[in-house]
Amino acid sequence: MAKLTERVKVTAPQAAPLRDAKVSVVIPTYNYGHFLPQSVGSVLAQEGVDVEVIVVDDCSTDDTPLVAGNMAATDPRVVYAPNAENHGPCVAFNDGLARVTGDFVVRLDADDLLTPGSLSRAVQLFQQYPEVGLVYGHPLHFHSETPPEPRTDVESWTIWSGEDWIAERARLGVNCITTPEAIVRRSVYDEVGPWDPRMRYACDMEAWMRAAAVSDVGRIDGADQAFHREHGGSLSVNAGSGRLLDLRERRTAFNALFEGPGGKLPRAAELHETALRSLAVEALESACHAYDRGLTDNEPIDEYEAFALETYAKTKQLPQWRMLVRRRKVGAKLAPYMPPFAAGVVSRRLRNDARYRRWVRQGV
Structure with a gap:
């Protein structure tokens, strides 16, 4: 395959008998x-x-x-x-x-x-x-x-x-x-x-x-x-009582998969690490997005960071980690007005739109 x-x-065959x-x-x-x-x-x-x-x-x-x-x-x-x-x-x-x-x-x-x-x-x-x-x-x-x-x-x-x-x-x-x-x-x-x-x-x-x-x-x-x-x-x-809850649920889903039949796949270890990395990246990007949009009072920034650290062992090597560190240094009040951070908002929106269009066409 x-x-x-x-x-x-x-x-697809047309009107093939069932x-x-x-x-x-x-x-x-x-x-x-x-x-x-x-x-x-x-x-x-x-x-x-x-x-x-x-x-x-x-x-x-x-x-x-x-x-x-x-x-x-x-x-x-x-x-x-x-x-x-x-x-x-x-x-x-x-x-x-x-x-x-x-x-x-x-x-x-x-x-x-x-x-x-x-x-x-x-x-x-x-x-x-x-x-x-x-x-x-x-x-x-x-x-x-x-x-x-x-x-x-x-x-x-x-x-x-x-x-x-x-x-x-x-x-x-x-x-x-x-x-x-x-x-x-x-x-x-x-x-x-x-x-x-x-x-x-x-x-x-x-x-x-x-x-x-x-x-x-x-x-x-x-x-x-x-x-x-x-x-x-x-x-x-x-169920959308928080992105953090959703992230935790999906982490449990991937862990359960690879504890079970997914663990027998030839690339099981690689795929499991990829999944955990993806979730850590999403958590860090959510924290960065909160800084960029001036939403730090409404979003659980510390919890996003903790989730990423406990989910993926190499979190501090990710570019998204460095992005979050820079935003913390700038501070919640100034971050929304920094041009590089504002550009990140547009970039994430375009990326999410592209993913949605791909899902509609291809289902993945």
């Missing part, structure tokens, strides 16, 4: 009963594959039991699985994963939806490439009550070796999959195990990398594979 910089892009396939969609939910008809309905409307929907009610206090119970009573493809106590989103997914009977597994949040045809598009890739264990595509984010019209035409498929895909995650240090657009072979979960409960927000990122440690990764190019709803009560919104 080619390196990531020479990734394999192939033409062999018998069953997809299990696990929907963990907590007090999202009002979203369930849309999310479950988007699964039941999928064509070309058999589906089962496992709704894991994580001890909701709203009308979730009534809504989910009624759907299970009226459609045999829906399974209602209530928890007697709240387990949290990661463990709740594992509760559903233990019940799946399909060949492929999707984790769908109760406020998200699948796009029409997304499962058949993914299964088609899986069946053409048996070595691929994880398939994903572009998620369409929306804020309205009704999702926008999705793209459904596939332009191509991109296939990476799992190790090369992990190498790109280590180089950038961030997740590139929202969650509902990803589908994993059940046999891969059988091999690598369920989601790691040590993380609350990054367990999905670690799960995708763990899948890539034992299989190749495919992406559906051109089509929107899922809808991700943005709203005030969303966990993905409220």
Whole structure:
């Protein structure tokens, strides 16, 4: 399999017949009963594959039991699985994963939806490439009550070796999959195990990398594979209780990966060090950004520095460390007015914009 910089892009077969396939969609939910008809309905409307929907009610206090119970009573493809106590989103997914009977597994949040045809598009890739264990595509984010019209035409498929895909995650240090657009072979979960409960927000990122440690990764190019709803009560919104928390979660994800199946990869030590370096760099750049924008009273500068030092042994050899030292010497009051520091703000913005455009096009 080619390196990531020479990734394999192939033409997707048009309307190739699907062999018998069953997809299990696990929907963990907590007090999202009002979203369930849309999310479950988007699964039941999928064509070309058999589906089962496992709704894991994580001890909701709203009308979730009534809504989910009624759907299970009226459609045999829906399974209602209530928890007697709240387990949290990661463990709740594992509760559903233990019940799946399909060949492929999707984790769908109760406020998200699948796009029409997304499962058949993914299964088609899986069946053409048996070595691929994880398939994903572009998620369409929306804020309205009704999702926008999705793209459904596939332009191509991109296939990476799992190790090369992990190498790109280590180089950038961030997740590139929202969650509902990803589908994993059940046999891969059988091999690598369920989601790691040590993380609350990054367990999905670690799960995708763990899948890539034992299989190749495919992406559906051109089509929107899922809808991700943005709203005030969303966990993905409220999880942003701080970049520092996010950095710590991602560090745990990388450490868990390389403690597990990722540790068997030929370049495991190199990739692990690259990931830790990326996270340390991000922490230091966050501190520098706070100086450049006059936000030192609002950002945990000392904590960013401490995180970098405890994460990467060579932190003080990084250029970003020297950049932070210079800003500390200048001081918080003068730093925003220094031309070299102001140029850093523009440079970071341009770099982030370029990364976003690349993610939209290539998914990495």
